[in-house]
Amino acid sequence: MVDDEPDQRHILRRILGGAGHEVVEAGHGAAALQDVHLSTPDLVVTDMMMPVMGGAELIRRLRARPATERIPILAVTGDPQLAAGADAILPKPYQRAHLLTVANALLTQKADRV
Secondary structure (H helix, E strand, O other): OEOOOHHHHHHHHHHHHHOOOOOOOEOOHHHHHHHHHHOOOOOEEEEOOOOOOOHHHHHHHHHHOOOOOOOOEEEEEOOHHHOOOOOEEEEOOOOHHHHHHHHHHHHHHHHHHO
């Protein structure tokens, strides 16, 4: 999960963690890239507007590397046009149930591809 807002990370951690998902947090795209190199996640949930490296650049870099190009990406954003390359877009504000439905669908699709 990548978001520069600690409150948003807290909310996402409670929702996803409460549903049984292991959650690793990053405050911007550059930190997320470092984390991804250490351990490949099953899903990336990212905000789009962040300092240091935004979601669009994070998505571009993940898609450019063979080791990370197939990781499902869920972009959570108020401006869906910023989320090119994401597998799904969840507009802000979002409902808890909708977030879980989309995240679980992406994880199921990934499992079906393996």
